[in-house]
Amino acid sequence: MTEQATAESPSGDLAVFREDVRRWLAENYPPSMREALPTEELSWGGRDASFTNPDTKIWLERMAAKGWTAPTLPVRFGGGGLDAPLATILREEMASANARTPLISFGLSMLAPVLLEYGSEEQLSRFLPPITKGQIRWCQGYSEPNAGSDLASLRTSAVRDGEHFVVNGSKIWTSYADKSDWIFCLVRTDASVPKHLGISFLLFDLSSPGVERRPIVLISGESPFCEVFFNDVRVPVENLVGPLNGGWGIAKRLLQYERQNVIGSGLRPESRRDLDEILRDRGGLNDPIKRDRAAQHLMHADALAIFTAKNARRVAAGAADASVSIVKVLAAKSNQARSDLLIDMYGLEALVDTSDPAPPVDSMAHEEAIREARGWLRSRANSIEGGTSEINLNILAKAILGLPNA
Amino acid sequence: MVATVEDVTALRDVTRTWITEHASISRARALGRSSRGGDGEALSGLLELGWGGGMVPEADGGTALGLTAMAALAEECGRELVALPVAHIFVGPALVFAACEDLSERARLLPALASGEERFLLSLDSIAPNVLVEGEQRGGSIALRGELRFVPDVGLVDRIILPVRFNGEIRFLIVSPSEVAAVRRSLVDRRSYTTLFCQGDLFPAASLLSARLSESEFETICSSIYLTASAEALGAVQSAFDMTVEYLKTREQFGKPIGSFQALQHRAAQALCQVATLRAVVEAAAAAGDQNDRRFDHLASLAKALSCETSRLVMAEAIQLHGGIGMTEEHDVGLYFKRGRVTEFLLGDAHAHRARYADFREL
Numbered sequence: 001m002t003e004q005a006t007a008e009s010p011s012g013d014l015a016v017f018r019e020d021v022r023r024w025l026a027e028n029y030p031p032s033m034r035e036a037l038p039t040e041e042l043s044w045g046g047r048d049a050s051f052t053n054p055d056t057k058i059w060l061e062r063m064a065a066k067g068w069t070a071p072t073l074p075v076r077f078g079g080g081g082l083d084a085p086l087a088t089i090l091r092e093e094m095a096s097a098n099a100r101t102p103l104i105s106f107g108l109s110m111l112a113p114v115l116l117e118y119g120s121e122e123q124l125s126r127f128l129p130p131i132t133k134g135q136i137r138w139c140q141g142y143s144e145p146n147a148g149s150d151l152a153s154l155r156t157s158a159v160r161d162g163e164h165f166v167v168n169g170s171k172i173w174t175s176y177a178d179k180s181d182w183i184f185c186l187v188r189t190d191a192s193v194p195k196h197l198g199i200s201f202l203l204f205d206l207s208s209p210g211v212e213r214r215p216i217v218l219i220s221g222e223s224p225f226c227e228v229f230f231n232d233v234r235v236p237v238e239n240l241v242g243p244l245n246g247g248w249g250i251a252k253r254l255l256q257y258e259r260q261n262v263i264g265s266g267l268r269p270e271s272r273r274d275l276d277e278i279l280r281d282r283g284g285l286n287d288p289i290k291r292d293r294a295a296q297h298l299m300h301a302d303a304l305a306i307f308t309a310k311n312a313r314r315v316a317a318g319a320a321d322a323s324v325s326i327v328k329v330l331a332a333k334s335n336q337a338r339s340d341l342l343i344d345m346y347g348l349e350a351l352v353d354t355s356d357p358a359p360p361v362d363s364m365a366h367e368e369a370i371r372e373a374r375g376w377l378r379s380r381a382n383s384i385e386g387g388t389s390e391i392n393l394n395i396l397a398k399a400i401l402g403l404p405n406a
Numbered sequence: 407m408v409a410t411v412e413d414v415t416a417l418r419d420v421t422r423t424w425i426t427e428h429a430s431i432s433r434a435r436a437l438g439r440s441s442r443g444g445d446g447e448a449l450s451g452l453l454e455l456g457w458g459g460g461m462v463p464e465a466d467g468g469t470a471l472g473l474t475a476m477a478a479l480a481e482e483c484g485r486e487l488v489a490l491p492v493a494h495i496f497v498g499p500a501l502v503f504a505a506c507e508d509l510s511e512r513a514r515l516l517p518a519l520a521s522g523e524e525r526f527l528l529s530l531d532s533i534a535p536n537v538l539v540e541g542e543q544r545g546g547s548i549a550l551r552g553e554l555r556f557v558p559d560v561g562l563v564d565r566i567i568l569p570v571r572f573n574g575e576i577r578f579l580i581v582s583p584s585e586v587a588a589v590r591r592s593l594v595d596r597r598s599y600t601t602l603f604c605q606g607d608l609f610p611a612a613s614l615l616s617a618r619l620s621e622s623e624f625e626t627i628c629s630s631i632y633l634t635a636s637a638e639a640l641g642a643v644q645s646a647f648d649m650t651v652e653y654l655k656t657r658e659q660f661g662k663p664i665g666s667f668q669a670l671q672h673r674a675a676q677a678l679c680q681v682a683t684l685r686a687v688v689e690a691a692a693a694a695g696d697q698n699d700r701r702f703d704h705l706a707s708l709a710k711a712l713s714c715e716t717s718r719l720v721m722a723e724a725i726q727l728h729g730g731i732g733m734t735e736e737h738d739v740g741l742y743f744k745r746g747r748v749t750e751f752l753l754g755d756a757h758a759h760r761a762r763y764a765d766f767r768e769l
Contacts, residue, residue, distance in 0.1 A: 276769050285769050288761075295760040295769060299708050307686040326679045396678055397671035401651050404666040 017086055021093040028062050029099045030055035037100055045103050045134025047181050060134050063102035070108055070132045072316075073116075077124055078132030084316045106175070107131035107138035109261040111184050114254045118201075118242040127203065139206075140258075141171045141185030141228065142251070148173075149391050151186075152195045152248060156230060158187035158202055160237070165189075165202060167210075167233040173385065177226035178213045180206060184254075190245050201247035204235040220377035221355060256320055258386050259328035260312060275301075275338060278368070284345045297334075297341050304330045322399035325392035332382035332389055339376035346372065408472035408696045417471070418478040422485075424451055430486045431738055443598045444559030445489040449525070452479070452490070459520030461500035461630075467517035468500070473630060473695040477637035477688055484641025487745055489597055491527070491558040493634035493753070498528025501627045502567055502578050508616035525563040526580070528631070529602060532556035532752045535628050536621075539604050541572035548572065548611045550579075550604035558752065560588070560600040567615075568602075569624070576619040579609055595745040629706035632753055633691050636709035639749045640681075640688050643717050646724040646742040647681050650674070653728055670727060677723050680716045687712055704766035711759035714750040721746035 032055045033041075043049075043056050051057040063069050066080060071087040073079020082090065112131055115124055130136040147154040156169025167187060177183070182205050190198030206213070210233040215223035242250050276298060278284070285291045308327050314320070343350050350369040383389040397403045409417070427433075429448040452458075460476050462468020480492040503515040518524040531537045531554045539552040550570060560566060560583050568579045568586075587603040619627070651674055654665030664670055691705035699705075721743045725732040732739045750756065 276767070280769070285764075291764055291769065292757060292760050295764040295767075296711075298767070298769070299711060299760065299763055302708055303683050303687045303712055306690045307683045310686045310689070323682065326682050329676075329679050330683065390672065393672045393675040394668070396675035397665075397668075401665075401671075401674055401678060403651070403654060403671050403674065404663050406662075406666045406668065 018089045021090055025093060025097045025099055029097055030059055033100055034098055043103050044137055045105055046137025060102045064133045069103045077128035103134045106140055110254050110258050111138055113257045114250055118250050136182055137180045139174050139177045139180035139183050141174055141183045143173045145172050149388055154186055156187050158189050163237050164234045167230045167235055169230055171228040173225045174228050175225055177228045178215050186247055186251050196248045198245055199247040200244055201241045201250045202235055203239045208233050220374045255387060256324045259324045282345055297337055301334050304334050322395050325395045328392045329389050335382050336379045339379045342372045343376050409475040414475045414478050417475055421479060421482045425482055425486050429488050444562035446562055448488050448490050449562055453522030457496055458522040461497050462516050462520040463504060466512060468520040473633055474692040476634055477692040480634045480637040481641035484638035485645045487741060492638055493631045494527045497630050497634045499526040499567055501630060502617055505617035506615055511616050527563040527566045529554050529557040529566045529568055535753055538569045538571045541570040546611055547608040549606050549608055551606055552604055554602045556599040558599055576624045578615040578617055593748050595748040625703055629703045630695055632706040632710040633695060635753050636713040637688050639713035639717050640684055642742055642745055643681055643720045647677055647720050649739060650724045650727050673723055677720050680719055684712050684716045704763050707759040707763040711756045714756035717746040717750060
């Protein structure tokens with residue numbers, strides 16, 4: 001990234017910066033947000049953003065004004081312009097103030113880093129500020145009905161017509177497409193060449209004529225994913241990122257950022273109570289066998305957090321590589337193991353069908369059990385979305401271990 | 407002053423070169439050198455390289471390299487299965503001596519330890535290192551009772567340090583191995599293990615070292631020991647894993663390298679995930695130790711438990727992916743497999759360290 005000026009602390013005095021951050025957080029972090037975070041209060045931004053707790057909006061605006069929704073992005077794009085050590089201090093101080101993430105955003109975690117690498121100056125100035133302010137919510141148009149693990153076989157087409165591309169086709173498993181404003185979308189711009197060489201990376205507004213979105217109901221009863229259909233959607237040519245037919249490299253790069261952030265986005269640990277707290281409440285630590293199993297799970301989660309942080313430091317130092325697939329594989333496994341552990345502890349209480357009006361939800365503990373059960377069903381997707389565990393193992397085998405192709 | 411990243415890299419390179427030339431597993435095999443009782447030549451060589459002072463404060467004649475550097479040494483020894491208990495010799499004694507309150511005692515012990523002039527081994531019970539010898543006052547003497555099981559490679563040193571629980575404190579006594587009843591056994595890793603028995607043996611109370619530790623201070627010394635042992639296990643795991651990946655690239659069946667088959671690629675990649683995580687954890691635990699981070703104790707147990715789990719997986723996969731050749735005495739992979747199973751038990755197994763982690767995290 002460019003312009004890594006230490007704008008907040010030109011003297012580079014880390015202790016002073018830490019003190020400033022601490023004071024600012026104490027004065028500006030809304031007290032109503034110090035409670036455990038309910039899922040409906042997660043802050044995603046966007047044109048239709050709703051704020052069940054009005055303080056969520058205030059917090060987002062205050063943080064955006066400091067550029068701290070995107071601490072390391074350059075100031076001219078709405079970021080904080082912090083270098084890695086200062087950004088670490090901000091993260092640490094937010095954690096110790098129990099401050100929630102002001103903005104969860106695919107625009108921030110996936111699109112912004114690839115735009116910085118591949119976008120034009122005009123694209124950066126146009127797209128980044130609304131992302132950092134949480135004004136535009138983005139979704140990821142990757143998978144198609146016949147292009148899942150074999151993503152590069154995608155068929156959604158974009159045909160040039162004067163100053164526009166005309167997009168036709170469909171996407172599937174598009175997270176929160178129904179709540180998003182814009183899409184970063186992989187499209188086929190040349191069907192006559194090998195599949196990886198005819199893909200482009202296109203940005204467009206989902207309110208354009210010809211876009212239709214349908215949520216998919218999952219086994220958990222929730223609908224985080226959509227089908228999206230494109231029927232002669234006209235997209236200005238200036239919305240193409242990188243060269244025409246040069247989208248595959250960008251697509252893979254973006255997946256590396258997605259996988260590095262998998263713990264922060266898809267798995268959303270911040271909306272939950274700590275596992276050890278739940279286990280303690282429910283007597284899950286009394287018996288030595290249960291305690292051993294719980295400790296083992298917590299240790300694996302701890303180890304994964306340590307590896308993820310190490311990998312994040314490498315990425316920040318410009319050494320992003322396929323080892324992010326290790327994070328992806330292990331995070332999916334860890335989250336699924338967590339849910340299985342909790343379901344084992346709650347037993348059948350957790351498996352009540354909430355669509356049946358008959359059974360009353362009789363206590364807070366029961367409500368939590370059911371919420372965790374939802375998490376259990378959701379967690380099965382962790383090893384499928386963002387590249388299946390199998391695809392990530394393929395990547396590791398080839399890119400890191402150097403094993404030969406079949 | 408703890409060693410910098412560059413220092414550690416340089417020390418690691420020098421050490422690896424020395425081990426490759428003088429103490430590698432293939433060299434040991436070629437020379438037909440039995441390492442039962444420990445590799446004394448390797449110990450002398452590493453002392454000449456200056457490792458003896460790695461945990462000794464600079465003011466006492468050491469280099470105070472710190473745990474990150476010691477973990478690198480242990481890992482390099484682990485890679486070639488060098489028959490040396492790095493934790494017991496290069497880490498434990500320095501930490502005990504540095505805790506001595508009597509300045510003349512420090513001045514006598516620490517510089518001699520750092521220079522390699524005197525060799526000590528901290529004899530910890532291998533199954534449960536916090537099980538110590540119990541001491542009881544008998545006039546001017548102290549009577550010791552208890553046993554320390556499977557202490558590794560006692561034959562490498564002239565003097566061992568016995569940890570003693572005495573009057574509510576943890577104290578230490580330097581003795582010669584011949585002063586205590588001992589039973590020596592070899593295990594499948596061809597290393598020598600000695601169980602020491604104290605059956606009311608009397609020692610002058612004045613011979614206790616001046617270090618007086620609380621339980622929690624002793625646990626932190628143990629954490630350094632566990633971390634070092636985990637790094638040694640990591641080295642062995644990494645070697646067996648590298649050897650296996652190399653084999654997958656060269657062994658051909660059905661007209662192509664077996665490493666081109668997805669079923670085997672996935673198994674190797676799964677193992678990679680575990681090895682990479684273990685490495686990150688060992689590094690983080692060592693850094694926490696060097697920075698006196700309060701998380702050090704639980705991170706050390708995390709490293710140890712994870713090293714047991716990873717070793718179990720990777721060593722078994724190493725044999726399986728080598729196929730029949732992995733079962734033969736002539737192939738090194740079997741040595742790693744056997745050593746791996748032994749190291750799982752040494753200094754507390756995975757269950758013991760999960761319980762210790764849970765205690766420190768107050769679960």
